Amino acid sequence: MKKIAALLLGLALPLSAQVMGAGIDTDPSAMDRSGVIFIEQVLVDPNGDETLEDIPEMIQVINAGDADKDLSGWVLAISQTDGSTSKWTFPQGISLSSGRHLQVYWGTVGEISEAIVHTGPTNLTRLHNDGGDLALFNASNVMEHYVQWAQAGNTHEADAVDAGLWNIGESTPQPKQAEILQYNGSGFSANAWNLLSPQGPTAVEGSTWGAVKTVEHQ
Numbered sequence: 053m054k055k056i057a058a059l060l061l062g063l064a065l066p067l068s069a070q071v072m073g074a075g076i077d078t079d080p081s082a083m084d085r086s087g088v089i090f091i092e093q094v095l096v097d098p099n100g101d102e103t104l105e106d107i108p109e110m111i112q113v114i115n116a117g118d119a120d121k122d123l124s125g126w127v128l129a130i131s132q133t134d135g136s137t138s139k140w141t142f143p144q145g146i147s148l149s150s151g152r153h154l155q156v157y158w159g160t161v162g163e164i165s166e167a168i169v170h171t172g173p174t175n176l177t178r179l180h181n182d183g184g185d186l187a188l189f190n191a192s193n194v195m196e197h198y199v200q201w202a203q204a205g206n207t208h209e210a211d212a213v214d215a216g217l218w219n220i221g222e223s224t225p226q227p228k229q230a231e232i233l234q235y236n237g238s239g240f241s242a243n244a245w246n247l248l249s250p251q252g253p254t255a256v257e258g259s260t261w262g263a264v265k266t267v268e269h270q
């Protein structure tokens with residue numbers, strides 16, 4: 053847990069919600085996408101017995117935009133092997149400041165702090181160690197970000213491809229125990245993700261969030 057907590061770079065939970073301008077893009081889904089909230093890190097296979105309530109998987113999101121962002125009603129969803137979805141909704145009133153990070157502890161119990169939210173004692177499916185995916189949707193049910201590891205063809209892949217957030221058939225390597233999938237900001241594909249050892253040096257040196265901001269969605 054301490055190692056996970058040490059990864060936290062900062063966060064705040066202020067008040068306001070500000071919707072980014074839609075611009076002149078003609079794609080309705082892209083118009084509805086904020087384009088500034090990203091899945092930044094995913095701990096798929098934590099040390100210890102992940103079926104226990106005190107051994108969380110972890111999903112970290114970042115606000116790469118210039119304004120605070122209300123995440124009330126946003127959704128994290130993973131595909132299940134039977135084609136269905138297991139999802140968790142961000143609580144009402146949660147907001148992420150510009151440049152800050154929020155860690156979601158998946159499947160564990162705990163108090164909400166400025167840095168961490170726990171999904172609580174739910175029936176959420178754990179992140180599949182052998183291969184799975186994770187999608188982030190905004191409150192309008194528009195996919196904002198996506199990652200797929202170790203195997204392709206998960207339920208959300210097709211929608212992610214349609215949204216310009218993934219390439220069909222791609223997946224990242226399988227994360228080993230305690231390794232973290234880290235988004236490096238270089239577009240929307242498996243190549244935009246590195247595997248980061250919690251004990252090792254960063255694998256994302258040189259990544260720039262500015263590169264993400266300049267990507268034009270389809």
Ligand SMILES: [Ca+2]
Pocket residue numbers: 096097098102109178179180181
């Ligand atoms: Ca897992």
